[in-house]
Amino acid sequence: MEQAIPYPARRWRTFWRNRLAVVGLVALAVVAGACLVALPWSARHYNDQVLEAARRSPGLAPPIGTDILGRPMWARCLFGGIVSLIVGLAAATIAVVVGVTWGALAGMAGARTDAVMMRIVDILYGLPYILLIILIKMAFEDPLQTALGNAQLANVIILFVSIGSVSWLTMARVIRGQTLSLKAQPFMEAARALGVGPAGILVRHLLPNLVGPIIVYATLTVPQAILQESFLSFLGIGIQPPVPSWGNLASEGVTAINNVESFWWLLVFPCGLLSVTLLCLNFVGDGLRDAFDPRTRS
Amino acid sequence: MMHRVASRLLQGLVAVWAIYTVTFVLVIVMPGDPFETEGRRISPAIKQALQQRYGMDSNWHFYVSYMGRMARLDFGESLRYRDWTCNQIIANSLPVSVALGTWALFVALALGVFFGVMGAVHRRTLVDYATLAVAIIGISVPSFVIGASLLIVFGIMLGWAPVGGWGTMSHVWLPGLALSLPFMAYIARLTRLGMLDVLGSDYIRTARAKGLPPNDVVWKHALKNAFLPVLSFLGPAAAAILTGSFVIEKVFNIPGLGTHFVQSVLNKDRMLILGVVVVYSGIIVLFNLLVDIAYGWFDPRIGQEGT
Numbered sequence: 001m002e003q004a005i006p007y008p009a010r011r012w013r014t015f016w017r018n019r020l021a022v023v024g025l026v027a028l029a030v031v032a033g034a035c036l037v038a039l040p041w042s043a044r045h046y047n048d049q050v051l052e053a054a055r056r057s058p059g060l061a062p063p064i065g066t067d068i069l070g071r072p073m074w075a076r077c078l079f080g081g082i083v084s085l086i087v088g089l090a091a092a093t094i095a096v097v098v099g100v101t102w103g104a105l106a107g108m109a110g111a112r113t114d115a116v117m118m119r120i121v122d123i124l125y126g127l128p129y130i131l132l133i134i135l136i137k138m139a140f141e142d143p144l145q146t147a148l149g150n151a152q153l154a155n156v157i158i159l160f161v162s163i164g165s166v167s168w169l170t171m172a173r174v175i176r177g178q179t180l181s182l183k184a185q186p187f188m189e190a191a192r193a194l195g196v197g198p199a200g201i202l203v204r205h206l207l208p209n210l211v212g213p214i215i216v217y218a219t220l221t222v223p224q225a226i227l228q229e230s231f232l233s234f235l236g237i238g239i240q241p242p243v244p245s246w247g248n249l250a251s252e253g254v255t256a257i258n259n260v261e262s263f264w265w266l267l268v269f270p271c272g273l274l275s276v277t278l279l280c281l282n283f284v285g286d287g288l289r290d291a292f293d294p295r296t297r298s
Numbered sequence: 299m300m301h302r303v304a305s306r307l308l309q310g311l312v313a314v315w316a317i318y319t320v321t322f323v324l325v326i327v328m329p330g331d332p333f334e335t336e337g338r339r340i341s342p343a344i345k346q347a348l349q350q351r352y353g354m355d356s357n358w359h360f361y362v363s364y365m366g367r368m369a370r371l372d373f374g375e376s377l378r379y380r381d382w383t384c385n386q387i388i389a390n391s392l393p394v395s396v397a398l399g400t401w402a403l404f405v406a407l408a409l410g411v412f413f414g415v416m417g418a419v420h421r422r423t424l425v426d427y428a429t430l431a432v433a434i435i436g437i438s439v440p441s442f443v444i445g446a447s448l449l450i451v452f453g454i455m456l457g458w459a460p461v462g463g464w465g466t467m468s469h470v471w472l473p474g475l476a477l478s479l480p481f482m483a484y485i486a487r488l489t490r491l492g493m494l495d496v497l498g499s500d501y502i503r504t505a506r507a508k509g510l511p512p513n514d515v516v517w518k519h520a521l522k523n524a525f526l527p528v529l530s531f532l533g534p535a536a537a538a539i540l541t542g543s544f545v546i547e548k549v550f551n552i553p554g555l556g557t558h559f560v561q562s563v564l565n566k567d568r569m570l571i572l573g574v575v576v577v578y579s580g581i582i583v584l585f586n587l588l589v590d591i592a593y594g595w596f597d598p599r600i601g602q603e604g605t
Contacts, residue, residue, distance in 0.1 A: 119309075123313045131563075131578075135321065138563050138566075142329045235544065236560075254443060
């Protein structure tokens with residue numbers, strides 16, 4: 001019965017049967033949808049400072065309270081969500097473009113080239129990503145800032161690039177492994193025997209077979225990048241205020257908690273949104289992996 | 299085996315050199331002068347004298363001479379903290395980070411493997427779900443939030459641990475726990491998956507059939523094979539634990555290498571940046587070598603010539 005269903009449809013069917021993954025997808029859609037729908041308002045109000053209304057606890061007037069400078073937390077959390085999600089998506093995009101190219105080329109080339117390219121990945125893997133990110137940030141942020149004339153934009157772009165520059169490594173490894181195993185399959189040999197050139201093999205025969213792992217690992221890159229941004233924010237080198245992100249809101253929240261007087265809403269709301277999103281992304285990614293990754297096919 | 303270790307060591311040296319070179323290029327590209335901090339202008343003559351004093355008048359010369367010094371384990375003088383050599387700074391802070399990291403890695407490994415085995419042996423019981431819950435927290439909550447929460451509960455409310463600082467054994471366990479949690483969770487899941495795989499295999503059935511004590515079958519026969527994925531995770535995990543310890547060090551106010559990692563870059567303290575990076579990557583390379591050797595012991599198929 002199962003055999004009548006074409007391959008991709010069967011894979012998707014496996015995915016939709018994974019209850020955790022579907023719940024994750026729905027919750028993710030709710031959070032991202034809320035951030036998107038509120039964007040026109042949150043973008044206008046996230047930096048509204050009303051010092052008399054500072055540190056107001058959640059209630060009716062500001063729904064989930066205000067921060068130290070009296071800015072409405074709802075706007076900051078929702079706008080911060082947009083920023084964090086974009087960080088994640090940008091990193092995933094870079095991971096796909098660079099990682100797939102790198103991995104596929106290494107796998108196709110084989111021999112010496114492959115060895116050298118994978119050694120480079122190993123070396124970057126061993127480097128602490130925080131250090132790499134800081135160095136890239138320090139080296140290129142100021143020039144970019146003068147070129148763009150906009151400090152906030154330069155900060156965000158550099159953050160994308162630097163997080164992206166460490167996020168493609170896993171993708172490259174996986175894709176290279178897949179390429180190697182695909183290369184040994186009869187249909188590839190047939191294509192070569194029929195005189196298809198390397199470019200044709202790469203685009204027509206290799207890439208379509210890599211779509212599964214690409215989707216899986218792109219999905220798993222997003223939560224990682226969001227988490228990395230939060231660490232950077234905590235160390236004071238992430239998204240710079242006044243622009244909020246879930247990471248820098250949560251790290252502000254951590255400092256606002258003490259045993260004398262806890263401004264718990266400063267931590268609970270951004271951190272809650274962050275955690276739920278990370279969790280859902282991981283569920284969706286795991287579900288996709290169970291359905292699409294040939295290595296876990298049982 | 300010796301051949302393998304030697305070639306790995308050589309590869310490691312090449313890796314450290316490559317990391318040094320990449321870092322050097324980024325440090326040189328970095329705008330701003332290391333001697334003109336916080337907008338303080340200094341006259342060209344003084345600047346030249348300073349550059350000469352630190353051997354930085356030519357980038358190429360600096361690159362080569364600093365490499366030579368490092369080969370003798372001399373990391374030069376800090377440009378920012380006058381009267382401090384990088385060796386002194388590193389010697390003060392590295393042991394702290396390494397102690398914290400080792401403790402965290404040990405905790406993550408011991409508890410992670412224990413929970414993983416228990417989860418696999420007692421599937422769908424409280425133990426199994428408890429490890430899943432810890433894993434969920436480990437992947438979804440940033441470690442600084444975990445750290446701060448532990449600090450509030452155990453440090454302030456219960457008073458079981460000092461609220462930060464460093465010096466005695468009692469200072470180690472709470473930050474170590476906070477640091478190890480995400481890794482413990484991951485190791486537990488890896489072990490559980492591996493164990494489920496192995497426990498269904500023929501040789502385990504044979505071992506059980508010939509009447510070996512159940513505990514021996516699980517902890518000796520099955521675990522040795524189920525441990526392989528965990529072992530290959532340990533290399534990247536050690537790097538990540540040392541990096542993650544920067545965040546935890548800040549939460550618990552621990553005087554480790556982490557502050558210098560971030561601060562040296564912000565200070566444009568070239569010598570300290572390079573020194574810290576090289577020491578750090580040297581540790582990672584050495585650790586990966588150890589993991590590699592251990593791998594040969596756990597899986598005798600690896601480690602033969604030609605692999």
